[in-house]
Amino acid sequence: MSPIVTDKRGQSLAGTLLTTLRNRRSVRDIPSQVGPNQQRALTVASYNVHKCVGADGRFDPGRIIEVIREISPDVIALQEADKRFGERSGLLDLNRLRLETGLVPVPIVTGPKSHGWRGNLLLFRHGVVSDVHQIALPGLEPRGALVAEIDLSGSAGLRIVAAHLGLLRWARKQQADTILNLLNDRDDRPTILMGDFNEWRLGKGSALTRLEPVFGPLPPAIPSFPARLPVLSLDRIMANRADLIRTLTVHDSVLARVASDHLPLVAHLDIERVV
Numbered sequence: 001m002s003p004i005v006t007d008k009r010g011q012s013l014a015g016t017l018l019t020t021l022r023n024r025r026s027v028r029d030i031p032s033q034v035g036p037n038q039q040r041a042l043t044v045a046s047y048n049v050h051k052c053v054g055a056d057g058r059f060d061p062g063r064i065i066e067v068i069r070e071i072s073p074d075v076i077a078l079q080e081a082d083k084r085f086g087e088r089s090g091l092l093d094l095n096r097l098r099l100e101t102g103l104v105p106v107p108i109v110t111g112p113k114s115h116g117w118r119g120n121l122l123l124f125r126h127g128v129v130s131d132v133h134q135i136a137l138p139g140l141e142p143r144g145a146l147v148a149e150i151d152l153s154g155s156a157g158l159r160i161v162a163a164h165l166g167l168l169r170w171a172r173k174q175q176a177d178t179i180l181n182l183l184n185d186r187d188d189r190p191t192i193l194m195g196d197f198n199e200w201r202l203g204k205g206s207a208l209t210r211l212e213p214v215f216g217p218l219p220p221a222i223p224s225f226p227a228r229l230p231v232l233s234l235d236r237i238m239a240n241r242a243d244l245i246r247t248l249t250v251h252d253s254v255l256a257r258v259a260s261d262h263l264p265l266v267a268h269l270d271i272e273r274v275v
Contacts, residue, residue: 041246042152042271044072044160046194046235047264048079052091054258055228061092063259064213069101071251071266074125075150076103077162079196082114082141090115097123106132106148118144120195122162137163137178139171145179145195148225158274159186163195165207172199172207180214183240190244190274194237194264196270214240222250224263244273 038134047068052061068076082088088111098104103123105115115121118133131149145163152158161179165172183191193215199207200221208218221233239245251264 016252017074017146023188026075028130041077042158042238042269042274043071043073043266044192044194044269045073045077045251045264045266046072046162047235048164048196048235048260048262049081049091050260050262051080051237052201053260054121055261056258060083062074062096063255064101065094065097067251067253067256067259067264068097070253070255072101073103073159073265073266075160075192075263076119076123077146077160078116078123079162079164080119081116082119084119086118087111088119089113090121091119101125106146106150108132108134108146108209110134117146118142118164120144120146120162120164122146122148122160124148124150128158133182133248135178135182137171137175139166139168139175141166141168141171143171143175145175145182147182152271152274155228157189159189159191161193161195162192163193163197164198165195165197169199169205169207172197173210176207176210180211183214192236192237192244192267192269194265194267195236197236198234200232208236211238216240216242219245219248222248222254222265224250224265226261227257227259227263235262235265237265239269241273244269246270 049064053059072128102125106122106129128151133147137143143166148160150158165175215238223230224235225232246268248267251266
């Protein structure tokens with residue numbers, strides 16, 4: 001497993017890289033299982049698939065499906081699942097993905113060839129999707145978020161917010177505010193926010209701190225980029241309930257290190273708290 005490294009407030013990029021590299025061995029063994037009560041857990045994941053172009057520069061959607069099958073998630077948010085320009089065509093074989101993993105996309109209104117909303121594709125295995133919102137996030141780039149209410153078996157309801165924030169810091173701050181404003185206008189329920197936030201910093205200048213009023217203290221930063229030697233924590237999974245997330249790890253397999261330029265982030269949720 002890749003290390004869990006908590007960024008220091010105001011730490012420079014060089015300092016973050018050095019700290020990560022120094023700690024790779026000492027904190028390498030992060031538990032990826034939830035123990036004897038694993039059947040009561042729900043697995044969610046976030047994965048920037050880099051338009052199915054791997055760290056070796058090769059376009060291979062099949063490798064992405066294999067990595068998803070390795071994770072075996074109940075819910076997964078994918079970023080960069082469509083081409084960015086033109087008809088924004090989807091890049092994965094959704095029928096193969098369904099047959100091999102049981103995952104199906106939440107229903108959205110999109111172009112005839114697109115899989116997701118501005119590259120965001122949200123898939124789930126069990127349950128009923130009761131509501132979906134497609135949010136255009138502010139900024140110069142075409143960024144977006146999907147907000148889905150999924151009613152799980154046993155009448156448990158979970159809200160998933162899947163997002164891909166921009167490359168510019170000022171835009172990320174506005175995008176974080178947009179997501180929070182949307183949540184503040186909706187009923188309170190267990191909520192998971194996950195995606196590629198393009199933000200490795202913590203502290204006053206970080207867009208992530210704007211999420212703390214709803215999602216509380218930020219969880220430990222887990223390096224997920226670049227996939228072959230992850231040192232930056234660009235991907236995040238966070239919850240609006242304390243202890244809803246049992247474990248939070250990076251999926252660091254041999255295949256995952258080459259299939260995309262990001263490693264997937266995986267969380268196990270306490271299903272008894274999804275009420």
